[in-house]
Amino acid sequence: MNTRMLEVSTMQILHLYISTEHNYFGHHGQPAGEAPMIEVASVECVTNKGLVGDRFFDHKDNYKGQITFFAHEIYERLCEQFQIRGVGPSVFRRNVITKNVDLNALIGQEFEVQGVRFLGTEECKPCYWMDQAFAEGAEVAMKGNGGLRARVLSDGRLTRG
Numbered sequence: 001m002n003t004r005m006l007e008v009s010t011m012q013i014l015h016l017y018i019s020t021e022h023n024y025f026g027h028h029g030q031p032a033g034e035a036p037m038i039e040v041a042s043v044e045c046v047t048n049k050g051l052v053g054d055r056f057f058d059h060k061d062n063y064k065g066q067i068t069f070f071a072h073e074i075y076e077r078l079c080e081q082f083q084i085r086g087v088g089p090s091v092f093r094r095n096v097i098t099k100n101v102d103l104n105a106l107i108g109q110e111f112e113v114q115g116v117r118f119l120g121t122e123e124c125k126p127c128y129w130m131d132q133a134f135a136e137g138a139e140v141a142m143k144g145n146g147g148l149r150a151r152v153l154s155d156g157r158l159t160r161g
Contacts, residue, residue, distance in 0.1 A: 006111040008101055013113075014072050015097035016040050016160045017090050018054040037090035042159040045116045045152045051095060062151070064121040069103050070094035070147035078142070082135035091133050094124060094147045096158065103148040116156035124149045 017037040035055075044052040050066035051057060059066070075089045075097070089097045106120035124147035130138040 005117065006106070006109055008106070008111050008113050011101040011113055012099040013096055013158060013160050014099055015089060016043050016158060017093075017095055017097075018043060018051055019093065020053065020055055037093060039090065040160075042157050043095070045154075045156050045158060047152055047155050050152055054095065064151065065124065065149040066152045067096065067118065067150050068094040068124045068147055069096045069098050069106075069150065070124070071101070071103055071145070072097050072099045074142070074145045074147075078134065078138060081141060082138065084135055087134065092130070092147070093133075104144070106148055106150075110153065114156065114158050115154075116158060117153035118150040119153055121149050121151055123147070 017039055019035050019037045038053075040053075043054075045067065046052060046057070048062070048066070049058045050063070056063065056065055070089065070092050072089065075092070078084070079087070103120075104123065106118075107122060109120050111118055111120060123144070126139045126142035126146040128139055130142055
């Protein structure tokens, strides 16, 4: 892991989402849940716990997905590829919808956004639920571009816009 802190000043935050319940996680072999993603203007990040109010907050020690990021550019590409209109990026159930940053480049990196520090842990791998939630074939189309899972390394607040 690179211990150099990356300042991701080019990252724009277009949307911030939390959800109090899981729709897919832990639902294998069962119907998907129906808990909505709630768009918020800002969210409190807590060191080693995640986002206050989110379903993964304080899930377990050193959890790799305390916060998830997803690129708006990938969302746009998928909408074009599958000719999808009227379905927002919350369907992917990621917390932060970004613009102007290569999320894959942050895997294994410590980085800072709006004064909050994170550790990019791994790709937020798409699963078969994406075919149901977005479009048949979405899981395969998202491979390598499913977003970024990260740990929260410092307290702070992320703000949309």
